[in-house]
Amino acid sequence: MSTIDKIPAFWRRRSLRFWLATGMLMSLAPIFTFALTGYFLYHGTIIQPLVEVASKQRHILQPVQSIQMSLWDVSESVVDFAIDGEDRHKIAYQQQVHQIDDNLEKLSVAMEDQEFDISNINEAQDEWRELVTLSNTILSGESIRVNAIVGEDIEEFELLINRLAHQLGTVHDIVRIRNEKTHQQALASLTLSEYLAGAGLVISIICSLLGVVVINRSLVSSMDQLASGSMRFSDGDREHQVEVHIPRELANVADAFNQMMKQIREQEDTLERMAITDGLTGLYNRREFDRLLGEEVRRAERYGKSVSLIIGDIDHFKTFNDSYGHQAGDEAIRSVGQTLSENLREADKACRFGGEEFVIILPECDAEAARQVAERVRNAVEARIFHIDGERTAQVTISLGVATSAGNSDTPETLLKRADLALYKAKEHGRNRVKTGRLIHQDERTS
Numbered sequence: 429m430s431t432i433d434k435i436p437a438f439w440r441r442r443s444l445r446f447w448l449a450t451g452m453l454m455s456l457a458p459i460f461t462f463a464l465t466g467y468f469l470y471h472g473t474i475i476q477p478l479v480e481v482a483s484k485q486r487h488i489l490q491p492v493q494s495i496q497m498s499l500w501d502v503s504e505s506v507v508d509f510a511i512d513g514e515d516r517h518k519i520a521y522q523q524q525v526h527q528i529d530d531n532l533e534k535l536s537v538a539m540e541d542q543e544f545d546i547s548n549i550n551e552a553q554d555e556w557r558e559l560v561t562l563s564n565t566i567l568s569g570e571s572i573r574v575n576a577i578v579g580e581d582i583e584e585f586e587l588l589i590n591r592l593a594h595q596l597g598t599v600h601d602i603v604r605i606r607n608e609k610t611h612q613q614a615l616a617s618l619t620l621s622e623y624l625a626g627a628g629l630v631i632s633i634i635c636s637l638l639g640v641v642v643i644n645r646s647l648v649s650s651m652d653q654l655a656s657g658s659m660r661f662s663d664g665d666r667e668h669q670v671e672v673h674i675p676r677e678l679a680n681v682a683d684a685f686n687q688m689m690k691q692i693r694e695q696e697d698t699l700e701r702m703a704i705t706d707g708l709t710g711l712y713n714r715r716e717f718d719r720l721l722g723e724e725v726r727r728a729e730r731y732g733k734s735v736s737l738i739i740g741d742i743d744h745f746k747t748f749n750d751s752y753g754h755q756a757g758d759e760a761i762r763s764v765g766q767t768l769s770e771n772l773r774e775a776d777k778a779c780r781f782g783g784e785e786f787v788i789i790l791p792e793c794d795a796e797a798a799r800q801v802a803e804r805v806r807n808a809v810e811a812r813i814f815h816i817d818g819e820r821t822a823q824v825t826i827s828l829g830v831a832t833s834a835g836n837s838d839t840p841e842t843l844l845k846r847a848d849l850a851l852y853k854a855k856e857h858g859r860n861r862v863k864t865g866r867l868i869h870q871d872e873r874t875s
């Protein structure tokens with residue numbers, strides 16, 4: 429499966445903006461999510477209960493504590509009055525009574541507001557009223573000493589004070605217990621929030637890493653591919669294709685790059701072909717022939733095989749040119765070139781040696797086989813009728829010289845020389861014929 433097949437169609441060709449936005453969203457989404465969740469969680473389960481606790485503290489526990497303090501002042505004023513009968517105790521008592529009345533009222537309203545059971549507070553109010561009645565009775569007496577009656581009243585007064593204090597203590601405890609419960613719940617929520625914040629942090633880090641991967645996959649690795657593709661091409665790897673599919677912008681660059689590389693490849697191929705071929709016939713040119721002959725002679729030498737060489741020259745070509753014109757001469761050369769290509773094996777290499785001369789390299793081909801090839805070519809050239817100016821037709825013949833090198837008997841130059849001598853003989857013996865060159869001696873080769 430190629431890389432492109434692994435990318436679902438939806439993701440292919442998505443723009444750079446899309447990938448950057450996706451990467452950023454992946455990084456930031458968990459942070460926003462956890463921030464919002466955290467806010468609602470903190471607000472609903474921690475802040476709100478704590479605010480409630482503080483509010484209860486202020487609206488219930490404060491009046492309770494204030495009443496409890498005032499009760500001791502009331503007790504002190506009444507008892508002191510019973511002892512010394514001074515009016516200042518009455519004044520202090522009245523002030524405390526007002527305060528306790530006020531606070532009891534506030535307490536009752538606050539507890540009702542906060543949906544507490546107010547039976548205790550009602551009982552406390554009843555006991556307070558009883559206490560006020562008894563206190564008023566004590567404070568109306570003239571004695572400055574504690575007599576028997578006042579003593580009884582004082583005892584009952586203290587009993588009532590204690591009961592009221594106890595009642596207020598119960599109210600205080602009820603509120604405190606509920607506050608503690610709320611506090612505990614807030615603390616549990618705080619712990620849960622801490623875990624969630626930890627998990628959120630981990631998820632945020634993972635998502636941020638995923639965001640980095642998305643940006644890396646979409647941008648950095650695509651750019652790396654482009655860079656490595658350019659490097660490979662400059663290092664000579666002409667077949668490498670840059671595979672970039674995301675983001676769209678870089679995929680377009682990759683497409684343009686691949687297209688450009690294809691054009692360069694094609695131009696290079698054309699140039700390479702032009703450098704080794706002859707423009708008129710499409711056969712190998714003289715330079716390539718020199719290289720190919722050297723290569724084949726060396727190969728034959730190394731493996732102890734034979735290699736043959738045929739040189740052909742169009743007969744009376746000067747006369748042909750003079751009769752039909754230079755363009756017709758070119759047509760004749762092209763026609764002979766095509767005849768050669770059509771009558772050779774794939775391994776054989778036909779070249780235009782220059783002018784109206786051709787050479788054929790026949791690897792792993794002995795003298796007799798080469799002679800037969802030359803004969804076949806000669807016949808084919810003679811039989812071919814070609815058009816020279818749209819209307820007229822013409823024919824040419826060709827003389828051919830053949831030379832064969834067995835093992836290390838020849839160098840490229842001696843093989844060529846022998847084939848050339850054979851061609852000369854073919855011309856001498858009347859043209860349109862094949863002649864085979866004799867073996868050259870060692871001293872001839874080195875001279």
Ligand SMILES: Nc1nc2c(ncn2[C@@H]2O[C@H](COP(=O)(O)OP(=O)(O)OP(=O)(O)O)[C@@H](O)[C@H]2O)c(=O)[nH]1
Nearest residue numbers: 741742743744745746747749754755757758783784
């Ligand atoms: N049209 C054309 N003529 C060429 C080309 N190259 C060489 N010639 C001509 O080919 C002719 C070769 O003539 P010669 O070397 O005298 O030989 P020939 O007339 O073929 O006689 P033989 O080879 O002895 O049969 C010359 O007139 C060259 O000008 C070419 O590319 N095109």
